[in-house]
Amino acid sequence: MPEPGLIVQISGLLPALSPAEQRVARLVVADPADAARRTITDLATAAETSEATVIRFCRSVGLEGYPQLRIRLAAEAARRVEPPDARVVGGDIPPGADFTQIIATIAFNDARAVEETAQQLDPEVCEAVVEALNGASRIEIYGAGASGFVASDFQQKLHRIGRTAYYWPDVHSALTSAALLGKGDVAIGISHTGTTGDVLDVLEVARSRGATTVALTNFPRSPIADVADHVLTTAARETTYRSGATASRLAQLTVVDCLFVGVAARNRAKARKALEVTAEAVRSRRVVRRRG
Amino acid sequence: MPEPGLIVQISGLLPALSPAEQRVARLVVADPADAARRTITDLATAAETSEATVIRFCRSVGLEGYPQLRIRLAAEAARRVEPPDARVVGGDIPPGADFTQIIATIAFNDARAVEETAQQLDPEVCEAVVEALNGASRIEIYGAGASGFVASDFQQKLHRIGRTAYYWPDVHSALTSAALLGKGDVAIGISHTGTTGDVLDVLEVARSRGATTVALTNFPRSPIADVADHVLTTAARETTYRSGATASRLAQLTVVDCLFVGVAARNRAKARKALEVTAEAVRSRRVVRRRG
């Protein structure tokens, strides 16, 4: 089985790399096919660094050496079926874009984020997390900014199938609540960059109380990994602020969906019942036909 | 430039090759991926010949040298991997599904929702909505339950690029706020089913005050369409409660992304500036490296 998305993996690891390695990584991600054609000296020169750094880069992404990198890159580049109009799909929207273009670009990027995230998602880690969620007497989910919505969404979903889950938008409440967690409880921290101080702090508290901690981030080597028992990663290749966190959310939600379905699947009957009951509860707020 | 069918080409000129080269060729054709992994010495040994012959073989098939062969082989091998059997992809998760299956199914459904939504999204309506958003002095977004997160997300996004936008989780606040809208303002109601009474009520109030109303729903013929000037539709094919609103969210968010980018694109410079400023604002909350 072809191991998933080397390119994707590289972009995830990017911030964890040293500056010189990042230069190499960027070249590789920008044009994998071209990189595969180059010799190590060539690539090193292009990245304005030494061969040694290129080798280090190979090791950083989990490969034996440079020839392995070349081969993997060639393979990936070949597999990539270029969509009809590959011009649209760069990261950014061209200034004069009309709406048809905008929609196509966004759909492509969003769908890619979902697919690539799924591709690199580790089933075993998912399994472990679901196991923990299933056995937890209390579940807490943390996230700030855009990740806060995801946290909130997950909380609501779990709650809907009868699992006790909390989301605290406010750090102080979160900290105090985390302090009350104990062994068997689960704390989930969501942070795209993996560097959100507040979330890290809360997770750390939760962990110190004996709770199982889970991180959901795009960057597996980021600080949040240090305070998490399980790390789940997304694969959104978006520049940090430019596009304002559009694809990353979807990637996070995809992971949430997987976990949710996993938990629900454990108690199929109970979950279905709970969903029906909750659906019934809001039915009175539904409008069948509108007057006039 | 990567002319297709290296393997084919090799088997074609197989009889023209010398015996020792033929042994090499046969190995290569039998398992290209494996050959790509081997070093020249390795392959030579496996073919019971010398490295020199392998090089000659490379030249015979029109390649520069052995590394080139490896890369071409890796590329070809990758391309002929048949698409992962997507036959898992019915709507529902089978009871005994393991996590690999769950992930594949969800990713497929989620990605489909995104793509299909984009496909049927009307660029002209988008354009009109963006136009309205752009000229609005105030923007209000409504949504209940799962759609509330989407509303909230959109509100936050617009706010981040300097547009005045509100989201009221509470119906009462929403109603009072809507009553204060006027001509030129925009009210957006989000409801998957299009039958969420609260949202309809608020939209109606907004409309009666002269605001431009926009609906985002999966069902264009639903009641919400009656109170909206513009209707944007998603294309999530999920049964109402069973899967607990997983794909519909993503579809809604995709639409939100399109609108957001559309608005941002109108005032490129200003939006970028705003994003940078807001990113800067949270920078102090970022952790660079974790102690211990």
Added chain:
DNA sequence: TCGGCGCGTGAAAGTAAGTTTCATGCGTGG
């Protein structure tokens, strides 16, 4: 029968590519 001739071949020499080691310099924390 024998001596050339040419071709396929691998051994070995040669070169280039990839890898390791190490000293340096820079930034960080004590």
Added chain:
DNA sequence: CCACGCATGAAACTTACTTTCACGCGCCGA
């Protein structure tokens, strides 16, 4: 301000790849 650790490239080193060359075998003409 010093010590430490980390990132980095220069250079030494190893491995992989390429070239050279000579051997041997089969064919042909004497």
